[in-house]
Each structure stands twice: as C-alpha cells, then as structure tokens.
C-alpha cells in the first residue's frame with residue numbers, strides 16, 4: 481500500500497501591512513511570510529474504497545468543514561483512478577493562532593494527493609485551487625519564504641534571517657474575520673517596496689485592534705516586551721520574539737507563566753513539506 485507522511489509547518493507574518501480594501505471586502509496586504517519548524521504531521525494512505533477518511537476527528541470541526549477534507553474534495557476531479565484516501569493527523573499547531581495550521585494542512589493535502597492521485601497539476605494550479613479555500617494556502621504551496629501582496633497570492637521569494645523564535649499563544653483564539661471587520665483597523669498603510677521591506681521590516685496593523693479586543697493578548701504582549709521586539713503573527717493570537725541563540729529563547733520560555741502555551745522553534749525559508757515530498761519522490765521506483 482502507498483503511504484506518504486508529510487509535515488505541515490506553521491507560518492509567521494514577520495510584518496503585516498494593510499494597504500487597502502477591495503470591493504468584495506477582502507483586504508490588500510503586504511507581508512513577509514516565513515515558515516517555522518513547528519509542524520503538524522499528515523500521513524496519507526490510498527484506499528480501494530472511494531472515500532475520504534480523516535483520523536482522529538478534530539475538536540469541534542465536522543469532517544466536511546475540515547480544510548484537509550475540503551482540499552481533497554477539490555482535487556478529486558483530477559484523479560487518474562477512483563481510489564480514496566485515509567489521512568491521519570498529528571495536530572501540534574494551535575488553532576486560531578495566526579500561524580496558519582489549517583491552511584498548511586490543506587496545502588500539504590493538495591501537494592500529497594497531487595502526487596499520490598497522479599493529478600499532475602502545477603504548483604501555480606494548486607495554489608489557485610487552494611486560494612479558493614483560504615488566502616493563506618498559496619504560500620504553503622509556493623514553499624519558500626516570500627514577500628506577499630494582493631490578499632497573499634502575489635508571492636516573491638525572499639530569504640530573511642532565520643533566527644530562533646519564542647512563540648507564545650495567549651489563552652484565547654482570534655477569528656480572522658473579527659479583526660478584518662473591526663472599524664478601528666488601520667487599512668491605509670502606504671505601500672512599500674520589497675527592498676524597503678527587506679531592509680527595514682515593518683509592523684502589524686492588526687496588533688492594536690487585537691490587544692484591545694483580547695486582554696489576554698495584551699497581557700502577554702506587555703510581559704514579553706521586557707525581553708525584546710514582540711510581534712503578532714497574522715491576526716493573532718500568537719506573539720513571537722526572535723533570538724540569535726536557542727539558549728536565550730529557552731531561558732525566556734522557562735520563565736513564562738504556565739497559563740500560556742509556548743514553543744521554541746526555528747524560522748525556515750524553505751517549506752519542510754516540499755523538502756520531505758521531494759525526497760520521497762526521489763526514492764520512488766521509476
């Protein structure tokens with residue numbers, strides 16, 4: 481039986497500028513995406529029966545709402561056979577954290593099934609399919625750290641410094657839509673050039689709104705500020721802080737109050753999904 485296990489990494493928005501709003505309500509962004517080596521793990525097994533099965537079930541998510549299921553359904557018309565798939569998942573990425581776990585699971589599913597079902601779609605075609613499920617999916621299909629524009633689909637490769645990060649999730653989840661519909665959100669940050677972004681970075685326009693709506697984020701932000709330049713990823717709730725040395729990151733982590741989930745991870749400019757998939761493809765008999 482054909483089995484493929486792939487990681488689905490989280491992402492950080494090193495900064496996130498909102499430069500306008502489209503007539504359909506979506507916001508035009510400028511952001512730099514970088515992956516982290518904190519990953520979900522997805523194992524795919526093809527099945528004779530034409531069904532999509534996901535185990536274990538995820539807290540509060542019906543199978544038809546699971547982005548893994550939705551991604552598999554999107555690819556079905558391109559299959560070369562009528563085989564189904566069984567997906568087992570080890571979930572490590574917190575939900576509603578702004579690190580894109582659901583989007584990454586969906587992108588990993590598209591990449592895995594494109595290979596296992598021999599759909600032969602290009603990365604651009606997969607990214608377009610993925611974008612119909614979520615604005616964050618194309619970056620995980622692209623597979624390289626990127627300066628992103630539009631709603632996150634216009635991607636230009638970049639290679640920012642890849643430090644260690646202390647990642648902290650306050651005791652709350654932030655729905656993306658709540659932040660994007662807040663009337664206090666700054667939506668008119670002037671557009672910058674990529675060279676400016678790489679040299680000077682930027683800020684996150686969602687930070688002030690998220691701190692005001694979620695006192696848990698505000699409290700964690702103020703605590704972390706004593707150790708450096710704290711950033712919010714996406715629309716939150718996760719905060720992160722960069723360190724050159726892993727020991728320094730671990731020291732701050734060890735002093736964090738127990739009610740916050742914390743991780744020390746490393747920034748990656750290439751996606752671990754693509755690294756592992758390419759190795760797997762290279763090992764298959766011709």
Ligand SMILES: C[C@@](CO)(OP(=O)(O)O)[C@H](O)COP(=O)(O)OP(=O)(O)OC[C@H]1O[C@@H](n2ccc(N)nc2=O)[C@H](O)[C@@H]1O
Pocket residue numbers: 493496505506507508509577578579580583613614615616617630631632656657660713714715716
């Ligand atoms: C803000 C970002 C930055 O990376 O990340 P997260 O904090 O969600 O991880 C993303 O653009 C989020 O992408 P994603 O989480 O896939 O969002 P989607 O499901 O496409 O959209 C959820 C809702 O957010 C709003 N939305 C999303 C993206 C965008 N550029 N403008 C928007 O206004 C829309 O109201 C949409 O209905």
Ligand SMILES: Nc1ncnc2c1ncn2[C@@H]1O[C@H](COP(=O)(O)OP(=O)(O)O)[C@@H](O)[C@H]1O
Pocket residue numbers: 541545546547548574575576577578579580581582583584585586654656714716717
């Ligand atoms: N496989 C999945 N993993 C995580 N979340 C999922 C998944 N499928 C659907 N979802 C839904 O997507 C929402 C956003 O998830 P996620 O991408 O992890 O957060 P964020 O967009 O804040 O980074 C979750 O709250 C959940 O309801």
